[in-house]
Amino acid sequence: QTVVTQEPSLTVSPGGTVTLTCASSTGAVTSGYYPNWFQQKPGQAPRALIYSTSNKHSWTPARFSGSLLGGKAALTLSGVQPEDEAEYYCLLYYGGARVFGGGTKLTVL
Amino acid sequence: QVQLQESGPGLVKPSQTLSLTCTVSGGSISSGGYYWSWIRQHPGKGLEWIGYIYYSGSTYYNPSLKSRVTISVDTSKNQFSLKLSSVTAADTAVYYCAREVRSLNWFDPWGQGTLVTVSS
Numbered sequence: 001q002t003v004v005t006q007e008p009s010l011t012v013s014p015g016g017t018v019t020l021t022c023a024s025s026t027g028a029v030t031s032g033y034y035p036n037w038f039q040q041k042p043g044q045a046p047r048a049l050i051y052s053t054s055n056k057h058s059w060t061p062a063r064f065s066g067s068l069l070g071g072k073a074a075l076t077l078s079g080v081q082p083e084d085e086a087e088y089y090c091l092l093y094y095g096g097a098r099v100f101g102g103g104t105k106l107t108v109l
Numbered sequence: 110q111v112q113l114q115e116s117g118p119g120l121v122k123p124s125q126t127l128s129l130t131c132t133v134s135g136g137s138i139s140s141g142g143y144y145w146s147w148i149r150q151h152p153g154k155g156l157e158w159i160g161y162i163y164y165s166g167s168t169y170y171n172p173s174l175k176s177r178v179t180i181s182v183d184t185s186k187n188q189f190s191l192k193l194s195s196v197t198a199a200d201t202a203v204y205y206c207a208r209e210v211r212s213l214n215w216f217d218p219w220g221q222g223t224l225v226t227v228s229s
Contacts (some may be wrong), residue, residue, distance in 0.1 A: 001172075001173065034214040036214070036215060036216065038156075038216075040156075045205055045219040045221055045222050046156065046205075046216075046219060047219075048215055048216055048217045051213060051214055051215035052213065052214050052215070055213075055215075057215070057217065061149065089155065089156050091156075091158070091216070093214060096169040097158070097169065097171065097172065098158040099153070099158065100155060100156040100157060100158055101149075101154045103155040103156070
């Protein structure tokens with residue numbers, strides 16, 4: 001069974017920069033896995049942030065960026081705001097199947 | 110803009126079949142170019158992709174749920190549905206429907222989600 005792994009939790013100071021990663025049990029993540037990133041706040045449905053590695057939606061704040069880093073998909077937040085405190089999920093494509101990572105709880109402190 | 114809304118029983122007995130419907134408004138499910146998906150989230154846990162259906166009826170399911178899952182589409186009602194058979198307490202979760210854009214590989218919009226509890 002394919003497993004997608006994210007950091008369980010990260011803490012960042014307001015105004016700081018943090019990188020969340022997304023690894024695949026099958027090996028290096030490439031653009032062919034079409035990495036997606038979602039933000040979820042308590043009691044809300046997930047909201048799409050990034051698709052196909054680095055593409056932003058029209059509503060995605062400029063401080064969010066996606067990339068590939070050391071064989072993983074990465075989401076970088078630059079100039080973190082208090083409202084960025086949330087759970088972040090990555091999603092990878094494995095042919096017809098899609099697999100979510102376990103999520104990273106980002107604390108802004 | 111397109112909106113999705115889940116509906117169905119909030120309580121299902123063990124061994125029975127969970128049935129949910131997602132109603133699409135603001136756009137046609139038959140317009141093509143989209144996969145119509147189900148995703149769930151166990152209480153306090155992460156997201157789990159369940160599967161998708163294309164308007165033509167073609168489907169793809171999570172291999173771990175494939176033996177129990179059926180996703181169907183009713184283009185006349187602009188709805189798609191999820192059936193999960195032989196449920197146990199482990200199927201208690203918030204169930205979301207979402208639209209996936211095929212050519213761009215993104216998920217948006219999502220429904221608000223509906224909590225289904227499996228309990229006798």
